[in-house]
Amino acid sequence: QCRIIKDHFSVYKLPTTPLFITRDFSPDCSSVVHSQKAMTDQPQTDLGLYKPPQTVRGMTELDRAAFSQTVSVPAIRIPTIILNKVVKSLKKVALQRPGLKRVVEEHNEDGNKDSSKGEHRLLLLDPNSITSADSFGSEEAEALKAYGVAQEIQKYQLKLTYENLKSEEILRAVLPEGQDVTSGFSRVGHIAHMNLRDHQLPYRKLIGQVIIDKNPGVTCVVNKTNTIDSTYRNFQMEVLAGESNMVAKVRENGVLYEFDFSLVYWNPRLSTEHERIVSLLQRGDTVVDVFAGVGPFVIPAARRGCEVVANDLNLEYFCWLQHNAKLNKVDRKIT
Template sequence: MTDQPQILSDLGLYSPPLAVRGMIELDKAAFTQTVKVPAIHVPTNVLNKVVKSLKKVVLQRPGIKRVLEVNNKDESSTCEHRLVLLDPSSITSTDSFGNEEAAALKAFGVPQEIQRYELKLTYENLKSDEILRAVLPEGQDVTSGFSRVGHIAHMNLRDHQIPFGKLIGQVIMDKNPGITCVVNKTNTIDSTYRNFQMEVLAGEDNMVAKVRENGMFYEFDFSRVYWNPRLSTEHERIVSFLQRGDIVIDVFAGVGPFAIPAARRGCNILANDLNPESFRWLQHNGKLNKVDKKITSFNMDGRDFIRGPVKERLPALMKGSQKIHVVMNLPALALEFLDAFRDLLEPDQSVSCQDNLPQVHCYGFSKEEDPQRDIVERAGASLRNSLEGQCSVHMVRNVSPNKEMMCVSFTLPKEVLYTQHTQDRDSSEEPCPKKQKCEEQTD
């Protein structure tokens, strides 16, 4: 730490002492220093008006008052003054004021006389990215971004940041009220259960998160299930299509971000997930939101779910007037599961359901230059039926610089669904297949 005042950089970023570079264990006291900031004297009788006029250039820094009391040196003056601290990135001299600020100062009789005020700056006054930029090796990427899941901050640290992981975690927790646990993903997502191995960087080792999304409440063990807060808008988009009484078949339901709000909307849900933990929390969240009677849940492989419970129920559902929506949100693999719908039903099961074919919403990742075309072609290949001109594609989000998450929506073609297409009007039906074991939600 240096005892000499340091003038702030032209960027207005506070440069902590050089001694903190490479710090592994967080020493908050090491960030304390004295800096000089520009300031202006303002009479108290026009103080509020002047501060409002200078709102673009006043100092805004966590934990620091921008208006200070000062001793009036001119005892003959009957007007008290306050010292208003200014942003050094905006004001460096009397000529730095813009036309609007200069006109306001003149109108209120405030001289454009800048003085330097020595300000004690501590760890509490710094922003997280400023601290991390000072600590991490110079020239390396600095991250203070994270996904928030309830009380948990989830980070994806890069290799050069790993040695500073615990310090980064503590800074994130200090600078974000309500965060009591910071974790880092230690490997790629498990393709079977869609969960990550996580390392606790800072705070309590409590992975059970409580989240509110689109008016619904969810609880789950974040370390054992899949949850992505960046998909909130997509969950809402799909649910907005639904009407009371519709049928929703959620093949990869997770803890219920599609199923729960759809049930609240008055839909009847068949929800499935292979992960036993997701299945358990799906049931819990149904009860938590008082929609459990609307949800029939399954703990099966997605393909087995389609070829079993869905196949068993689909003919009867298609004879009704309710629309049927199939949601397949497993973007790494869902397109490959579309083949489970091929030849799912017998020809005589098509009677009286010509106009009520399921609407499918299937998600996928693409790294191609034309991700929309890529998703449509891959979906068609899995179905062995072209979807060109028969579907819509929605760009969900940019996952990385060359990776997009897309959703392709289409009506499931009859040529795919039935073993053969026939105009025979024979209404005979074959016996129902053996019922699959499932969990019916009860009080």
């Protein structure tokens, strides 16, 4: 009896209840991953706040200091005694920037700190939301009135540095105008895996460094340089930035895997599909996976109480499968 579970995943139930998992692959992996949309696409940023210096356009070697710039942002003056309450009420329109304090001290016209005993602070506001005193929504306006805060806007001169910018802003400033900007990638442990387009390749080293700078825990960025080999399911890659250590540690659905990402195929987008298929199994089932890879199906199945027979043509897969079975203490349940 054959029951189709998904387009390219089939489950075959035999009278003796073994369960076979088969997967149809194409050389470009289109049958498994139908979309190349990055898993970590950045949200739309407030590009109106940052006007990059023209000197960074076309940069191929990252110069962080070149991105520094002073911009004018709206701010509202709040008594210190009620600061926390008002800030909470205005959180939807407050300025949100990486590494940036949104509450600052007042300054005099000469640029020095105000010496008025710190009775007031300035809350920096998002210039995309607040352009004048009339820009506040009814909810914010009512809160300001209730706390007795004047609905008046000041201009604050804010210094933005590379640390305060988002990856999309940096790359949009560097790449030629009108060309696609990518700040998305697939993450495999400490490795960020990118699929750059041809027009982005001259900037690949800079892109890799920006990804490391803006994503804690990422210490290596690679770019795929050819299509996936249809026999052994791996591909050539170039290290764009960071360390060259390709042995990744990945935890998926409560299972720990280790493997050399340069020698095996691993797609983090298949995590949900792995979990869904394994959830169909019951304790005592016999599972045969003839394309076992590093074990994303058979190790969870063994942990579920199934008897497992696993194989793979690629010796690298097979070695890491054995390693991961021992790592998860199910090596006696897998043949």
